[in-house]
Amino acid sequence: MSKTLRVLAAAAMAALLTTTTAACSKTRSTDNAPADSGPALVGIAMPTRSLERWNNDGAHLEDLLKKAGYKTSLQYADNKVDQQITQLQNMINDKAKILVIASIDGTALAPVLQTAADKKIKVIAYDRLINSTPNVDYYATFDNYKVGQLQGQFIVSKLGLDQGKGPFNLEPFAGSSDDNNAKFFFAGAWDVLKQYVDSGKLVIPSGKKLPNDDAWKTVSINGWKSEGAQAEMDNRLNSFYTGGKKVDVVLSPNDSLALGIAQSLDSHGYKPGADWPILTGQDGDLANTKNILAGKQSMTVWKDTRTLGDQVAKMVDAITKGTAVETNDTKTYNNGVKVVPSYLLPPVVVTKDDVKSKLVDSGFLKASDLGL
Ligand code: GAL
Numbered sequence: 001m002s003k004t005l006r007v008l009a010a011a012a013m014a015a016l017l018t019t020t021t022a023a024c025s026k027t028r029s030t031d032n033a034p035a036d037s038g039p040a041l042v043g044i045a046m047p048t049r050s051l052e053r054w055n056n057d058g059a060h061l062e063d064l065l066k067k068a069g070y071k072t073s074l075q076y077a078d079n080k081v082d083q084q085i086t087q088l089q090n091m092i093n094d095k096a097k098i099l100v101i102a103s104i105d106g107t108a109l110a111p112v113l114q115t116a117a118d119k120k121i122k123v124i125a126y127d128r129l130i131n132s133t134p135n136v137d138y139y140a141t142f143d144n145y146k147v148g149q150l151q152g153q154f155i156v157s158k159l160g161l162d163q164g165k166g167p168f169n170l171e172p173f174a175g176s177s178d179d180n181n182a183k184f185f186f187a188g189a190w191d192v193l194k195q196y197v198d199s200g201k202l203v204i205p206s207g208k209k210l211p212n213d214d215a216w217k218t219v220s221i222n223g224w225k226s227e228g229a230q231a232e233m234d235n236r237l238n239s240f241y242t243g244g245k246k247v248d249v250v251l252s253p254n255d256s257l258a259l260g261i262a263q264s265l266d267s268h269g270y271k272p273g274a275d276w277p278i279l280t281g282q283d284g285d286l287a288n289t290k291n292i293l294a295g296k297q298s299m300t301v302w303k304d305t306r307t308l309g310d311q312v313a314k315m316v317d318a319i320t321k322g323t324a325v326e327t328n329d330t331k332t333y334n335n336g337v338k339v340v341p342s343y344l345l346p347p348v349v350v351t352k353d354d355v356k357s358k359l360v361d362s363g364f365l366k367a368s369d370l371g372l
Contacts, residue, residue: 040320041071043091045101047128048079051224051256052285053305054102057127060309061100065316079223081105081178088112092119098316102126105178106335109133122319124312129180131335138325139333139342140312142303144181147347148188148253150301151280154349155249156192158278158298166201168248171236172208173261174216175253176224185253185282186216193251205240205247221257230260237268246270249278255288255300257281262296272296284350284359286369292352293370302350304364311343 042065046058054076062074073091077084081104091099092115099121103109106129113123113135123130125139155170156162170193175182190213196202197210204210208219221228229252241247247265252258258281270276272295281288281300291297311326318325327341334340350358356372359365 039069039071040097041073041091041094042316043088043094043096043099044072044074044126045084045087045091045099045103046074046076047084047102047104049076050079052287053283053303057102057305057309060306061126061312064309064313068313068317070316070320077104079104081108085109085112089115092116092121095119096121098122098124098319100124100126100312100316101130103128103130106131106180107178110135124315124319125340126312127181127308129333129335129340131180132337133335134337136335136340137319138315138327139340140308140315141181141342141344142308142347143344144184145188145332147282147301147303148185148190149192150188150347150349151185151251151253151282151299152189152192154280154299155189155251155278156196159249161196161201164201166196167203168201169205169241169246170197170202170249170251171206171233171247172204172210172219172251173229173232173253173257174220175257176222177217177220178222179224182220182253183213183216186219187213189251189253189280190216202249205245206236207240224254224256226256226260226263228260229257230264233261233264234267237264241268246275247277250280252280254282255285255297256283258297258300259285259287259291262291266296282347284364286365289350289355289359289365289370292350292355293372295352299349299351301347302358302364303345303347304362306364307345311345315343 044061046054049055058074062072065072075087077087084104089112109130110133113133117135123136125136127141129139130136159165159168174186250261252261258279278298281297284300284302288297288300315325327343329342329344333342360367
């Protein structure tokens with residue numbers, strides 16, 4: 001076949017692909033209505049199904065938007081950045097009017113979001129900020145710095161550090177290095193705890209050097225993986241906790257890491273109610289809430305993801321109707337190119353004493369699932 005024909009065939013194939021993709025995506029998300037008429041299509045990009053909360057986030061937001069008459073395309077990217085970029089490109093090809101994105105790596109989306117901007121598609125960053133691009137219009141999340149502060153303050157009050165108690169053995173952990181939130185969680189906690197590290201009331205036997213908030217990546221666990229945290233905790237306990245030395249407190253930024261850390265403590269013979277350390281968390285995941293009831297985790301910072309979905313649905317509506325989009329923070333979140341107008345929701349501490357009143361009575365978790 002001559003070179004020209006091959007080029008034409010390729011061009012034809014490309015054209016065919018675009019039309020068929022549009023055609024099949026239309027059927028996938030638009031029930032045969034012509035692409036740019038009828039209700040707006042909202043693309044919802046979630047990072048992964050392997051971390052509990054994102055399943056709730058995606059389902060709740062899609063349900064709200066469908067009930068409001070929008071077409072939706074809800075996609076999960078298995079924590080793979082390329083997969084998320086392809087999914088966003090498909091949503092753009094499908095003529096989405098708005099993209100709601102919980103990014104895996106907030107620094108990797110600038111090119112595809114330029115394509116979106118060229119087509120006047122609005123972008124809402126969901127829970128995690130998108131960095132290094134002007135093409136993000138709004139950000140909705142929880143007060144991420146406050147999440148860390150609540151974990152730090154919980155440790156201070158539980159150990160009596162503000163009463164001069166100590167020294168205690170601390171092991172700090174931080175979230176995934178590609179997640180902008182992880183920086184804020186760590187900074188919130190470390191701005192509370194560092195003074196006690198400096199005064200020697202908190203000692204870090206594993207020798208992790210954390211002179212300032214920017215050092216968080218030296219204790220980060222990639223992908224927020226439980227097994228990554230378990231392996232790291234095993235390593236620290238095996239190497240630095242010999243001869244009867246015990247860990248007194250573990251700063252875990254979220255529940256998926258706390259689960260791995262608890263498994264490591266279990267396998268090293270720590271006993272709840274005896275020598276089990278203070279262990280923090282975040283998200284109110286089911287397995288971790290069970291651990292809280294069993295004395296294997298001390299607290300979790302609950303973020304009612306339903307309220308985040310509600311707020312984002314309001315933003316989508318305002319954008320679609322051309323009315324003012326509600327924000328309550330226009331200072332904190334500079335993504336390296338601009339300060340992104342944001343809406344921050346309040347995180348809440350949950351301990352054994354208020355699992356029922358906060359997580360069960362609000363309908364976030366079922367009593368039957370918790371054995372209550
Ligand atoms: C963060 C999110 C947390 C936690 C973590 C792992 O960005 O804010 O709630 O879930 O990701 O998924």
